[in-house]
Amino acid sequence: MSGSGHEKPQGPVWFSIREAAEYLDIGEPTIYRWMRDGKINVRKVGDSTRFLQEDLDAVIKLIPADKNVNVVREFCAVCHGTELVEGDVRSTGLIYFKPKKTKFWTLKDSLIPITSRMCTRCGHVSITGDTAKLNALRTPEPDAAAGGGKG
Numbered sequence: 001m002s003g004s005g006h007e008k009p010q011g012p013v014w015f016s017i018r019e020a021a022e023y024l025d026i027g028e029p030t031i032y033r034w035m036r037d038g039k040i041n042v043r044k045v046g047d048s049t050r051f052l053q054e055d056l057d058a059v060i061k062l063i064p065a066d067k068n069v070n071v072v073r074e075f076c077a078v079c080h081g082t083e084l085v086e087g088d089v090r091s092t093g094l095i096y097f098k099p100k101k102t103k104f105w106t107l108k109d110s111l112i113p114i115t116s117r118m119c120t121r122c123g124h125v126s127i128t129g130d131t132a133k134l135n136a137l138r139t140p141e142p143d144a145a146a147g148g149g150k151g
């Protein structure tokens with residue numbers, strides 16, 4: 001026989017959700033939330049959800065930056081590339097995001113400026129709205145706030 005007893009498996013090492021949670025030292029619910037939010041790259045092996053170590057390592061890089069949205073924006077959500085080119089998304093002019101339920105908000109101009117970045121690695125284009133403008137819109141008028149409640 002040719003086995004030396006020291007052969008390493010050549011294939012990728014797969015992590016189950018539980019193993020990934022242990023590797024990252026977090027709870028499994030966090031893994032599920034990241035999967036739902038698209039923060040972690042998910043592989044399917046048959047019917048099983050698996051992760052590669054590179055997927056987990058990529059998330060580790062994002063964890064410390066999670067509290068800083070400006071930093072997170074600099075990562076490609078698809079391939080985690082860091083070289084993003086900023087630009088405008090154009091039709092015949094600039095495109096704005098318009099929230100649907102603005103009638104319960106203020107009646108100010110509800111067009112929210114957006115910025116866009118394209119990943120130089122995979123071509124993923126991300127669009128980010130101006131949250132300051134959005135939250136300003138959501139601030140209820142004093143009169144409107146009087147009659148409403150939570151919900």
Ligand SMILES: [Zn+2]
Pocket residue numbers: 076077078079080081119120121122123124
């Ligand atoms: Zn990318």
